[in-house]
Amino acid sequence: xxxxxxxxxxxxxxxxxxxxxxxxxxxxxxxxxxxxxxxxxxxxxxxxxxxxxxxxxxxxxxxxxxxxxxxxxxxxxxxxxxxxxxxxxxxxxxxxxxxxxxxxxxxxxxxxxxxxxxxxxxxxxxxxxxxxxxxxxxxxxxxxxxxxxxxxxxxxxxxxxxxxxxxxxxxxxx
Numbered sequence: 801x802x803x804x805x806x807x808x809x810x811x812x813x814x815x816x817x818x819x820x821x822x823x824x825x826x827x828x829x830x831x832x833x834x835x836x837x838x839x840x841x842x843x844x845x846x847x848x849x850x851x852x853x854x855x856x857x858x859x860x861x862x863x864x865x866x867x868x869x870x871x872x873x874x875x876x877x878x879x880x881x882x883x884x885x886x887x888x889x890x891x892x893x894x895x896x897x898x899x900x901x902x903x904x905x906x907x908x909x910x911x912x913x914x915x916x917x918x919x920x921x922x923x924x925x926x927x928x929x930x931x932x933x934x935x936x937x938x939x940x941x942x943x944x945x946x947x948x949x950x951x952x953x954x955x956x957x958x959x960x961x962x963x964x965x966x967x968x969x970x971x972x973x974x
Contacts, residue, residue, distance in 0.1 A: 802951075802957075802961070802970050802971075802972070803970070803971040803972045804951065804952075804968035804969065804970055804971060805968060805969050805971050806966050806967070806968055807945055807948065807950065807966075807967050807968060807969050808943050808945070808953075808966060808967040809966050810965040810966045812943075813848075813925075813942070813953060813965075813966065813967070814848075816942045816943065817845070817848045817849055817852055817942070818852050820849060820852070820923065820940050820942060821849055821851075821852020821853045821854075822852070823940060824849075824853050824855075824893065824923070824940065825852075825853050825854045825855055828855055828891060828893075829855065831891045831918075832858075832889070832890045832891060832918070833853075833855060833856075833857045833858070833890070833891050833893060834857070834858045834859070834860060834885060834887060834890045834891070834892050834893070834917075835849075835850060835853075835857055835858070835859050835860075835892075835893045835895055836859075836860050836861065836862055836883060836892055836893070836894050836895065836912070837859065837860075837861045837862075837895045838861075838862055838863070838864065838894065838895065838896045838897070838904075838905075838908070839861050839862065839863040839881060840863065840954075840956070840959070840962070841896070841897030841898065841954045841955055841956060841962070842895045842896050842897045842925070842954060843861075843954060844953055844954035844962070845895060845897055845925045845942075845953065845954050846859070846895045849895060849923070858885055858890075860883045860884055860885045861881065861883070862879065862881060862882060862883050862908065863879070863880045863881035864877055864878060864879050864880065864904055864907075864908065865877070865878045865880060877903060877904050877907050879911075883912075887912060887915045887916070887917045888915065888916045888917070889916065889917070889918050890917055890918055891917070891918050891919045891921075892912050892917045892918075892919065892920045892921070893921050893922075893923055893940075894908055894909065894912070894920065894921070894922050894923065895923050895924075896922065896923070896924045896925070897924070897925050897926065897953075897954045897955050898924060898925065898926040898927075898928060898950065898955060899922065899924040899926070899927050899928065899936065899938050900928045900931045900932075901931055901932060901933040901934065902932045902933060902934035902935065902936040903933060903934050905922055905924075905936050905938075906934045906935075906936045909922065909936070921939040921940070922936070922937070922938050922939050922940070923938070923939065923940035923941075924938045924940070924941055924942065925942040925943065925953065925954070925955075925967075926941075926942060926943055926944075926945050926950060926955070926967070927941040927942075927943070927944045927945075928944075928945055928946070929944060930946055930947070943967075945967075945969075947969075948969030948970065949969065949970045950967055950968065950969055950970075951964065951967070951968050951970060952964030952965070952966055952967045952968045953965065953966065953967050955967060957970065
């Protein structure tokens with residue numbers, strides 16, 4: 801059993817997702833937007849976010865892994881499910897649950913840019929800047945959280961704890 805402490809409430813998440821949706825709607829007006837959710841963590845955030853965007857959009861997914869069952873990134877990134885849409889000439893918004901070291905998102909940005917996308921930008925629910933190992937800018941950040949291993953609202957530990965409606969820091973039990 802884990803002990804956890806709430807870091808971001810369900811109401812704060814809903815408010816911030818609405819604000820992000822409004823900003824994305826404004827910034828991508830008249831463009832060909834494809835939102836790519838990074839599985840598994842971003843699926844809840846992406847689902848709520850697309851409902852707040854008032855534009856025609858396409859949605860796709862990519863799955864990569866860098867943690868396994870650990871609480872620290874292994875640094876090795878594996879793509880286990882690739883996108884299916886033609887991304888040529890389209891604006892891509894990568895949607896991630898958390899940007900931590902920056903390795904995974906930087907790798908994905910490079911990959912999708914090479915596929916001749918018009919642009920590739922990043923939207924993350926959580927931006928943990930203090931842990932960056934690779935320089936990467938998060939264009940749309942939900943929350944900046946300084947420390948702790950986080951679970952809930954899609955964030956997991958060993959594929960567990962995604963279902964919580966708020967975001968929690970694990971205090972003990974891992």
